[in-house]
Amino acid sequence: MAEAAVSFVVDKLGNLLVEELIRLHGVNDQVERLRRELQRMQCFLRDADTKRKRDERVKHWVKEIREVAYEAEDVIDTFIINAADTHRRRPGVFRFLKSCLRATTDVVGRHRASAQITAITDKISEISASRITYDIRNLEDENGGGVERRVPARRPIVPHVEDSDVVAFDGHMSALVEQLLHHSEKRSVVSIVGIGGLGKTTLARKVYNSIDVKREFGIRVWITVSQDYESVKLLNEILEQVRKCKEKFEQREVMEKLRDSLKEKRYLIVMDDVWSQGVWEQMQEAFLDEKNGSRVLITTRFLNVAKYADPNATPYELRLLTDVESLELLLKKAFVNQDVQANCTEDLRSIGRELVKLCGNLPLALVVVGGLLSIREKEYSAWRRVLETMSWTVEGKECMAILALSYEDLPHYLKSCFLYLAAFPEDTKIKADRLIRLWIAEGFIPRKGKGTIEEMAEDCLEELAQRCMVQVASRKSIGRSIKSCRVHDLLREFAVSEAKEDAFLVIYNNPNQDATSPPGPGRRAVFHNLDGLQGLTIPPKLRSLLAFDMEHPNFSDYVAQFKLLRVIDLSGVRGIKSLPEEIKAMIHLRYLGLSGCTELEVIPSSIGHLQNLETLDVTNAFILKKLPPTLWNIKKLRHVLLVAAVIPEGPPPYADLPNLQTLETVDVPKSWEGGLPNITSVRKLGLHFDFQDRGKILSPLLQKLHHLLSLTVRIADDDVTIPSGIDTSAFPCHHHIQEMELYGRWYSRTLGSHEFPPHLVELTLSLSRLEHDPMPTLEKLQNLRVLQLWDNAFSGKKMICSADGFPQLQTLDLYLLEQLEEWCLEADAMSKITRVRIWSCEALRVVPEFQRLPSLQELILVDLRREFMDRISGDGGEDHYKIQNVQSVYKSSLFQTGNVGSSRTTVERS
Secondary structure, three states, rough: OOOHHHHHHHHHHHHHHOOOOOOOOOOOOHHHHHHHHHHHHHHHHHHHHHOOOOOOOHHHHHHHHHHHHHHHHHHHHHHHHHHHHHHOOOOOOOHHHHHHHHHHHHHHHHHHHHHHHHHHHHHHHHHHHHHHHHHHOOOHHOOOOOHHHOOOOOOOOOOOOOHOOOOOOOHHHHHHHHHHHOOOOOOOEEEEEOOOOOOOOHHHHHHHOOOOHHHHHHOOOOOEEOOOOHHHHHHHHHHHHHHHOOOOOHHHHHHHHHHHHHHOOOOEEEEEEEEEEEHHHHHHOOOOOOOOOOOEEEEEHHHHHHHOOOOOOOOOOOOOOOOHHHHHHHHHHOOOOOOOHHHHHHHHHHHHOOOHHHOOHHHHHHHHHHHHHHHOOOOOHHHHHHHHHHHOOOOHHHHHHHHHHHHHHHOHHHHHHHHHHHHHOOOOOOEEEHHHHHHHHHHHOOOOOOOOOHHHHHHHHHHHOOOOOHHHHHOOOOOOOOEEEEOOOHHHHHEEEEEHOOOOOOOOOOHHHHHHOOOOOOOOOEEOOOOOOOOOOOOOOOOEEEEEEEEEEHHHHHOOOOOOOEEEEEOOOOOOOOOOHHHHHHOOOOOOOOOOOOOOEEEHHHHHHOOOOEEEEEEOOOOOEEEOOHHHHHHOOEEEEEEOOOOEEEOOOOEEEOOOEEEEEEEOOOOHHHOOOEOOOOOOEEEEEEEOOOHHHHHHHHHHOOOOEEEEEEEEOOOOOOOOOHHHHHHOOOOHHHOOEEEEEOOOOOOOOOOOOOOEEEEEEEEOOOOOOOOHOOOOOOOOOEEEEEEOEOOOOEEEOOOOOOOOEEEEEOOOOOOEEEEEEEOOOOOOOEEEEEEOOOOOOOOHHHHHHHOOEEEEEEOHHHHHHHHOOOOOOOOOOHHHOOOEEEEHHHHHOOOOOOOOOOOOOO
16 A cells, blocks of 8 residues: 555655646755655555565565655655645735744744755655665566556446356355245244355345245335444434335334334344344344244344354355355356356366365455456456465465455456445445545545546446456446445454554544553544544544544534645534534645534535635535535536525626536526526536526526536426427437436426437436326337336326337336326337336326236335225236236335325335
């Protein structure tokens, strides 16, 4: 990681010499010399980083280089902050005297910084001279290339095969499914037991998603427990999945509501990664025994945990893979998306068998080594080098040694990206967009080749997935890029250890952590579930501060003391009502995350001083009252994510935001009628209108946005109809819009044949109140994969989907269509549909012909009339045959049975 630290500082110094020349006046020669010295050191750090694992002297040498690079960064950043403060002009009577004082201070500051930079440069020269003693070589010269050769060009994303598709667990799966379905009618616990990395979670997911299990259990729930858990949070998570809505209750209340919701239901609840007996002890009362074959499936590393949960059951102890299974798994990961039989020679198989032995037949190790081989040439010599490198694995620690090998093989920027994953709590589903923006703000992503920096970051995440260093949790409909990911707990454990050793980041999760804080210049502090900050020893020159799951009203004031921060993410902190004015001093800040700060009321106007800010995220800050206009003076803004339909107004017409990629959801001011701001680079746009003449603004704006991929439009006054609908000239054939959400009465009574962009992939209509069936128009959209009709988007009584319509549609949601009585499906309609969800369509009386949808895998029916539900009942329902071909059917009448009071189910967009 010293290589990554030095590379980052070298790149930063080079950029500063171009962008901050005025502020660096007087020290720019010293900065240039410092940059050259560090650049020379880069050539030797790959060799040193590898040797440090086996040589304590080299380890100390690497630590010295890393710390001197951090020291150089601290000096330069502090100098720039002081220079910015010195040159800031303030009107007033004593302006002249203050200017003279500032000038004197400026000279002193330059002299001090010059001396510090010179001392650091001399120190680097001394450290460099000692490398000969440790036989540290320039590997880049040996390989015939410079440092930058490892930076990839922009490449097309090809999703690799996920672990669940390749692990040879068919025998285990059959046995577990049999145990779940055909044993006692009494509620029982089935446990999968095995060491870490053996594939317990992968096997449990295969069982959970099997067709037989989906058919037999009306309710299926998956929760991840892990070492650090809170039973009340886990119970609320189960309740959320059972009811398909988000609600939060205290322990006693959530227990009662969960028992009510599971009453008379046959359910399967998976509790993944259970570490202690206390989990079952605290939660078992919520799981009713209705004598109907309900099950709880537990995965754990500990046999005593499994036996405690159900003393009468025999835990399923997972074995290691056989040599044949191990080789099959290794080769499938190495030859991703390829025919193994056709492409794998016998020489490569021979190397593969030796690698299997070194992996100890452990699935996680095999998957990671397979991922490493997938980026190598499919040649004997290349695979042989991997085998020889693995020969130093330590007996009994093969898995961790293999993870270290794969980590060391990463280029320096990917090492930083991987270690950053340690910041997120164990078993968290990490949103890719957020992760990518954090990576960019940290400066990890090399700005090389064509395409945006965000696309380069997507490629980095995709490469980590191909190397099996992260697990893909979900993919987007558009472009199939990664939507969310997870990190295996062993990989995260490795990342946490490596990050701490390298002073990359430290996780604070207990109030007495001062004794375990790392010495030296720590760069990132991460807070997990702390009640307070008393007694913590925090490195004074932090660059990043992230917090998860905390309640601390004064936390933002605490953060203000760290002037050098690049990243502030307080998305997990409750109680924050405002930001301090002192935030204006954080001129290096690139990322400000306040999503989830639900009590946030005001953002100060001093935010306009943050001229390096790239991302502002205040989504889910529902009571935000003021967004200062100074925000729009920040030219480097790339992503602005606001609360939908609140007071903050959009940028003024004269605003120049040439780098803006994301702007959602922003109130559109009427002043835009006189001219539009420069946001022509925007790719994702969300707008809110509260006046009628919106067509005069929207159509001209859309015609300027040639890079736009996603559009969301909300209308406050949904009783006003524009007879002509959206000006279709805004959507010329070459337009790239692929995702669109329209809230309000944008359309007249019916839809025209050219109302939508031709390449649309996802469409949401809400509150449209269309009187004529929209399906004849929508089904002609050849690329549409996701369609959502919400909140009386259609106010008629009958919809018809005709033959050959919706050729690519995969997901359809119908929510709160209050007048809909009948939905007809003709043969060969929606040939690729896999999921249909219908909520709160209480007038629906005719059961659609679901049997005509052979690809339908999941059907969710919530809050429909009792007569409808009775018709599809397996106990003599006359229309039950219409759903028999569907793999998974979820039925719930929560609204009618009163389990959620008088309120309707809250539906979240998938």
